[in-house]
Amino acid sequence: MDASSETISARLLAWYDAHARDLPWRAPPGSPPPEPYRVWLSEVMLQQTTVAAVKEYFAKFTRTWPEVTQLAAARDEDVMAAWAGLGYYARARNLLACAREVAARGGTFPDTEEELRKLPGLGAYTAAAVAAIAFDRRAVVVDANVERVVSRLFAIERELPAARPEIRDGAETITPDARAGDFAQAMMDLGATVCTARDPRCLLCPLSEPCAARAGGDPARFPVKAPKKAKPARKGRAYWITRAIGGRTHVWLVQRPGSGMLGGMRALPDDGWKARTDGHGEAPLAGTWQAAGRVNHVFTHFSLELHVEMLAGNVAQGPGEGEWWPLDHLDDAGLPTLFAKAARLAVAMQEDAA
DNA sequence: AAGACGGGGCC
DNA sequence: GGCCCAGTCTT
Numbered sequence: 001m002d003a004s005s006e007t008i009s010a011r012l013l014a015w016y017d018a019h020a021r022d023l024p025w026r027a028p029p030g031s032p033p034p035e036p037y038r039v040w041l042s043e044v045m046l047q048q049t050t051v052a053a054v055k056e057y058f059a060k061f062t063r064t065w066p067e068v069t070q071l072a073a074a075r076d077e078d079v080m081a082a083w084a085g086l087g088y089y090a091r092a093r094n095l096l097a098c099a100r101e102v103a104a105r106g107g108t109f110p111d112t113e114e115e116l117r118k119l120p121g122l123g124a125y126t127a128a129a130v131a132a133i134a135f136d137r138r139a140v141v142v143d144a145n146v147e148r149v150v151s152r153l154f155a156i157e158r159e160l161p162a163a164r165p166e167i168r169d170g171a172e173t174i175t176p177d178a179r180a181g182d183f184a185q186a187m188m189d190l191g192a193t194v195c196t197a198r199d200p201r202c203l204l205c206p207l208s209e210p211c212a213a214r215a216g217g218d219p220a221r222f223p224v225k226a227p228k229k230a231k232p233a234r235k236g237r238a239y240w241i242t243r244a245i246g247g248r249t250h251v252w253l254v255q256r257p258g259s260g261m262l263g264g265m266r267a268l269p270d271d272g273w274k275a276r277t278d279g280h281g282e283a284p285l286a287g288t289w290q291a292a293g294r295v296n297h298v299f300t301h302f303s304l305e306l307h308v309e310m311l312a313g314n315v316a317q318g319p320g321e322g323e324w325w326p327l328d329h330l331d332d333a334g335l336p337t338l339f340a341k342a343a344r345l346a347v348a349m350q351e352d353a354a
Numbered sequence: 355a356a357g358a359c360g361g362g363g364c365c
Numbered sequence: 366g367g368c369c370c371a372g373t374c375t376t
Binding site for chain 1: 355356357358359360361362363364365
């Protein structure tokens with residue numbers, strides 16, 4: 001690290017001392033790190049999502065499973081249900097697999113980036129972040145915030161994702177040996193509150209003086225990104241099947257396969273919309289079906305128009321594998337948002353009919 | 355190297 | 366409607 005890089009990290013850390021965000025999984029600047037379990041849990045939850053979305057889930061998980069060994073001992077379906085709505089459900093499957101590996105090691109997380117990287121669900125970013133934040137190891141932590149800050153600081157013209165190695169090199173040159181965790185979190189806070197994607201607030205930025213993009217006059221131009229591919233549109237159907245058991249209405253839920261879209265999650269039966277574009281599926285039971293409405297939902301690589309169909313009457317037996325779930329406890333089923341939306345439609349339709 | 359993989363908030 | 370976000374895994 002040369003003199004100007006020292007200036008950059010020193011300026012950033014001084015700014016962080018005064019402006020760090022107060023977050024549930026975080027220790028204040030300059031203080032001992034939080035428990036590795038909490039750092040790891042928050043970092044996995046934060047992958048590809050936002051602080052606001054994670055807070056409630058972090059509170060629920062740490063309340064339900066205060067230690068990694070308790071999470072390791074939890075039932076898969078309880079963890080998946082607790083994760084429902086947060087998305088990218090492979091993260092929850094890897095979270096549980098990782099907790100169980102750590103529990104098998106005696107409940108202690110490895111304390112080096114290299115060893116952390118071998119755990120399920122810990123890629124380059126998360127291994128570096130946990131090493132830095134939980135264990136104060138020097139590690140080059142590069143997330144979307146850091147990509148934005150570094151690409152502006154050095155005015156990197158190469159477009160993402162091809163610019164990743166160049167950005168990583170830039171991050172490496174400014175990462176200090178001391179206060180690695182604070183530095184990593186400072187970069188993220190700067191990206192989240194000052195060096196924002198739209199309308200960066202350069203007047204408040206501790207790095208505005210050395211920033212090449214700022215000098216160039218149009219910092220928001222960075223990072224340069226490759227054009228996105230168009231999202232295909234799909235159509236499909238979901239089925240709402242009910243039965244009264246002991247005077248309580250139950251709805252038929254299935255469990256989705258362990259891999260693929262919404263993998264391992266409880267769901268309404270559907271027609272396999274994943275593979276369809278025409279929206280013409282076979283109903284799982286014979287009978288009189290009634291349209292309950294339509295859900296529009298956008299996934300990462302396609303959008304879906306899901307038509308919800310209700311079966312009139314009281315079914316004696318559900319189709320295939322599944323379970324009758326009491327309607328008054330449907331919130332506990334842990335339906336992913338797509339099916340939670342579909343269920344809301346069906347419930348509203350049933351209440352109208354009643 | 356490219357694609358699969360959620361969801362919500364903002365403009 | 367498009368863009369963005371504390372990325373990882375598979376092929």
